[in-house]
Amino acid sequence: MKKHHAICFALLLLANAPAAAQTVTCTSTIPEGYTASEKYPVVFLLPATGGGVPEVPSEINGKKLILVEITGTESFAVNGFGKTVDSAERAILAELQRLKSNYNIDASNILLYGFSLGGDISFAIALKNPKTFTGVFVMGSRSNYRVKPETLKDATLRFHFTMGSLDDRKASMDKAREFITKSGLLSEFELIPDLEHQAAPPASRLKGLQYLVRGGK
Numbered sequence: 001m002k003k004h005h006a007i008c009f010a011l012l013l014l015a016n017a018p019a020a021a022q023t024v025t026c027t028s029t030i031p032e033g034y035t036a037s038e039k040y041p042v043v044f045l046l047p048a049t050g051g052g053v054p055e056v057p058s059e060i061n062g063k064k065l066i067l068v069e070i071t072g073t074e075s076f077a078v079n080g081f082g083k084t085v086d087s088a089e090r091a092i093l094a095e096l097q098r099l100k101s102n103y104n105i106d107a108s109n110i111l112l113y114g115f116s117l118g119g120d121i122s123f124a125i126a127l128k129n130p131k132t133f134t135g136v137f138v139m140g141s142r143s144n145y146r147v148k149p150e151t152l153k154d155a156t157l158r159f160h161f162t163m164g165s166l167d168d169r170k171a172s173m174d175k176a177r178e179f180i181t182k183s184g185l186l187s188e189f190e191l192i193p194d195l196e197h198q199a200a201p202p203a204s205r206l207k208g209l210q211y212l213v214r215g216g217k
Helices: 081-102 117-128 170-182 202-212
Strands: 002-012 020-030 040-046 066-071 105-115 135-139 158-164 186-192
Touching (some): 020 081, 105 117, 117 135, 135 202, 158 170, 170 186
Parallel strands (some): 040 105, 105 135, 135 158, 158 186
Antiparallel strands (some): 002 020
16 A cells, blocks of 8 residues: 655644644555546544544445545644644645545545544534535544534535443534534434443444445445
């Protein structure tokens, strides 16, 4: 598999604090046997606090995936959540443009994927760019970010949410799901019995990705 590393430096100015540089890195993995005659979905993988992303299969619904691992957003303690989202968004959009310029990208399958903080950032970036991204997989995340519902008009964006039944973030995710429904967007939700604040198990992750990746062979 071919990998490409792209680094985005964002100089973030904090109130009453010295400037802090936040480096967000995108590492794209191109499937073996890539051919320009086929279109490839892209999945951006955002890490949880402290790092780490639940594994994603290399192929979903008969489609090989371009996987883009994001690093540098594992904490928002220094720069705050909003600025961390902004720096991740800039890096992801820049990498998506690079991929579109160099590979045959399936524009109907541009996904964001993350657990906990990774899900929160994925949720926010998708709402800010509802006509760029087509699907979001959110695991164990509060998903508190909001936009004006009218900005989501005509978007084809859809969501797959998972939450452990013992996770205290469920009430916040329920509000996010209600917001998504009221905004006219599609979503699925899986409540996983006896699971605390943990990523969804492999079978649940596969099910969610099968829902989000459209037009399978």
